[in-house]
Amino acid sequence: MEWRRGPVIGRGSTATVSLATVVPSGEHIAVKSTELSKSEFLQREQNFLSKMNSPYIIKYGGFSVTEETYNLCMEFAPGGSLFDEIQRHGGRLNEQRIKFYTSQILKGLNYLHMNGLVHCDIKSKNILIGKDGFAKIADLGCAKFVEKFDDNKNFAVSEFCGTPVFMAPEVARREEQGFAADIWAVGCTIIEMATGTNPWPELNDPVSALYRIGFSGEVPETPRWLSGEAKEFLRKCMRKDPNERWTAKELLEHSFVSEVIESHSCFNEEVDMSSPCTVLHQGIWDSTLSPENSTHRVSSLNSFRRKDSEIVWKCRKLELG
Numbered sequence: 001m002e003w004r005r006g007p008v009i010g011r012g013s014t015a016t017v018s019l020a021t022v023v024p025s026g027e028h029i030a031v032k033s034t035e036l037s038k039s040e041f042l043q044r045e046q047n048f049l050s051k052m053n054s055p056y057i058i059k060y061g062g063f064s065v066t067e068e069t070y071n072l073c074m075e076f077a078p079g080g081s082l083f084d085e086i087q088r089h090g091g092r093l094n095e096q097r098i099k100f101y102t103s104q105i106l107k108g109l110n111y112l113h114m115n116g117l118v119h120c121d122i123k124s125k126n127i128l129i130g131k132d133g134f135a136k137i138a139d140l141g142c143a144k145f146v147e148k149f150d151d152n153k154n155f156a157v158s159e160f161c162g163t164p165v166f167m168a169p170e171v172a173r174r175e176e177q178g179f180a181a182d183i184w185a186v187g188c189t190i191i192e193m194a195t196g197t198n199p200w201p202e203l204n205d206p207v208s209a210l211y212r213i214g215f216s217g218e219v220p221e222t223p224r225w226l227s228g229e230a231k232e233f234l235r236k237c238m239r240k241d242p243n244e245r246w247t248a249k250e251l252l253e254h255s256f257v258s259e260v261i262e263s264h265s266c267f268n269e270e271v272d273m274s275s276p277c278t279v280l281h282q283g284i285w286d287s288t289l290s291p292e293n294s295t296h297r298v299s300s301l302n303s304f305r306r307k308d309s310e311i312v313w314k315c316r317k318l319e320l321g
């Protein structure tokens with residue numbers, strides 16, 4: 001597959017994401033790139049993404065290495081991130097929309113967990129809104145396979161990764177980071193959808209965040225305006241003891257999400273997700289793809305190389321801020 005790089009549509013801590021056009025079909029894809037020498041996390045993401053196949057996980061499109069740059073190609077999500085979607089709706093989503101997206105996030109997570117993978121960095125910025133208007137889990141750079149698993153157990157793993165304010169108490173204490181930690185982060189994402197902020201908006205530095213989450217015994221405040229059913233659902237996600245937290249499979253059977261109709265018609269509004277819908281994306285749509293534009297050839301071969309020292313460094317960086 002050949003593609004031409006267009007404008008930048010997103011920047012994360014480890015990579016830059018560009019819109020790109022496939023040659024000659026003209027199809028749009030997203031390409032996440034970073035310097036080859038710093039691409040361990042991106043290669044790790046490539047390895048995981050290439051093994052996944054679910055409508056609730058962003059689709060893999062191959063990788064390439066050009067001029068010392070590592071490129072990961074994937075499905076372009078014209079709706080941007082769930083964080084963007086919250087901003088588009090004035091800083092909070094109504095309960096109908098929260099249910100809609102929560103149901104899809106849980107389906108994606110259930111798929112990952114059934115395949116033995118913990119995402120480790122669920123938050124609204126890592127959930128993308130696809131062409132179909134559905135939420136898709138993205139950014140698998142922190143993900144990891146658990147060493148062994150069955151339906152009911154949590155797992156101790158040796159590496160810790162993620163964003164401090166979305167970490168579960170057991171992760172903040174560096175005890176374990178298993179499937180249940182992703183469920184806690186779903187709770188945090190519901191709070192983001194309901195309030196427009198992370199669950200601990202008053203905590204600015206990672207060290208105090210980890211200390212408070214891990215050792216204070218506090219649980220984030222439940223948004224008051226949510227229905228009783230939504231609050232009860234949130235409490236199942238945010239049990240302090242990971243063994244008592246509900247699994248993705250169990251939560252999908254909870255009345256809060258079990259009846260969700262997967263159609264935008266449930267919002268009584270027309271949604272056109274075939275073109276970019278954030279302000280940022282609209283600008284891209286209006287511009288011609290710029291001619292920094294060398295053509296790239298993508299291989300779908302798997303070239304995963306793992307460097308634990310870098311991963312540990314990233315975790316240390318998180319701890320020390």
Ligand SMILES: Nc1ncnc2c1ncn2[C@@H]1O[C@H](COP(=O)(O)OP(=O)(O)OP(=O)(O)O)[C@@H](O)[C@H]1O
Pocket residue numbers: 009010011012013014015016017030032058074075076077078080081125126128138139141
């Ligand atoms: N497939 C995509 N389609 C559209 N936009 C995307 C896509 N992938 C990423 N983006 C945009 O780019 C941003 C950064 O991407 P991503 O979170 O994957 O980078 P990162 O470097 O891994 O970030 P982090 O800081 O979480 O480590 C996203 O928040 C989103 O706005």
